[in-house]
Amino acid sequence: MRGAFTARTGRLRRSLTMAAAGIVIVAVGSCGSPAGTPLPTVVPARQATSAITPPADGVPEHIVVVVFENKGTGQIIGSGKAPAFDALARQGALYTRSYAITHPSQPNYLALFSGGTQAVTNDSCPHTFTTMNLARQLLDAGRTFTGYAEALPRSGFTGCTHGRYVRKHAPWINFTNLPATVSQPYTAFPSDFTGLPSVAFVSPDLCDDMHDCPVATGDRWLAEHLSGYATWARTHHSLLIVTFDEDDSSGANLISTIVTGQGVAPARVSDRIDHYTVLRTIEACFGLAALGVAAARTTLPQVCR
Template sequence: MVVLILKVQHHDQTDRKQKETVKSAQNIPKPKHIVIVVGENHPYNQIIGASDAPYINELAKKGVLFTNSHGIAHPSQPNYLALFSGDTQGITDDSCPHTFSSNNLAVALQKKGNSFAGYSEDLPSVGFAGCQSHSYHRKHSPWVNFSNVPSSSNLPFSSFPKNYSQLPTVSFVIPNLMHDMHDGTVKQADTWLKKNLDSYIQWAFSNDSLFILTWDEDNFKKPNQIPTIFVGPMLKPGKYPSYMDHYSVLRTIEDMYGIAPVGKTASTSAIKGIWK
């Protein structure tokens, strides 16, 4: 009789854990749209609290600020590849061009009936595959390197829809070198972001959509600590101290849309505890 009771308790505990796991997965929302903007080469403490970044700090207060967010590597290019494909693809520099055929966010989204586009400022034409044009650099637009991503997904920022309901499911916005803090100032980037993305962010709050702002890497320091901010109606605003990185962001997007993890995100956990 005692053995039977213990077995029942064990099954009850297993069932409860299974239900908790299902509930946890269900707590991750499925935004109608996600727009991701990537800045360049600035650590957390050069952005958060900086007087030259009033708009970015306003977003940090309005949404979720990750106080322990990190890049994957140095220099820039491996981080963009990690965020898009779950792997640095063996790249350790900013060389160009490269061609890969491995799985990535765009392909995984498409397999589930979702859509993807990358919008790059100063990209001279749709599908442009050159390494550089004015202040556009291919090393910051990782989808261009993947032969399984159609060239029609590689778009100039001038093509960013005015009607935000026409946005793809997930899109990246890559400012040019003057507006991503690589060559320009923090203040220039902050002003550009407000001018070009604030209306989308306001729209997102009433249209179940999400805005993500992150950086590729810090200023080449060992901690590689960067600002990462999520803004949207599905969030519990505040500061969150748990460790996270580019793989965490990608895995969260994958779980949102029920797509199979790509690359190293298979062994990475989605971000939890920030959702309403």
């Protein structure tokens, strides 16, 4: 199946090319289709044939990115422990070769948000940067960005920890070229999804992101908090990107990444991707220049080409 976000007469050209059936993002093992049949491999773009109806300006209305913690793909997709992740994968694109950048957590968040690790090699706090980042790009382009962190005590809080909140998982707080208002507690995440910013990053707390708690906890949080948005996005020209910061250091840093939303057909995609690929894709969706290492990446296959 082929979908396209197309903007004409000086507008940006985007395309979403899909397979006829499959799963999105990273998974080890077979998830199966809703009917229990095997999922086919994604077809090359030149073989795709059909299209979706694009939004008026060819740009997604909203993109929500949620980052979970410290689990390899084999611990999630097809493991029998994460039915919400499996269900989401059946609805969208599963990238079976999605990799984190490094260990530990913090450099991966910075890579995803700013196109580089900003020379950070550990989870130390605090850090401050003045460099360009995704949120600043969006604001400069007349778009909007909000980072929603669970257990953040209040908007603009700059402390390193508060209960189960940690700043190292909220990279937007480190950049002094952003207004404090881009940082919000997760309780501010709107129930009316039309009130979402152009791009939202969501950081669950240390338990709900699976850092300190089992897979089942994070899976339940995903089902309770974002399944509604995932359903809504499929009919409102919007996207949900679910990924992980890193694996549990027991493997090759292969992580689960899932993309679902309007125009994203079920597909299993074997292209190698990483956090920089995800950043490059979001930038491409909104016509922004690629930051740092993201400039050396292409967009996610099947999303905002």
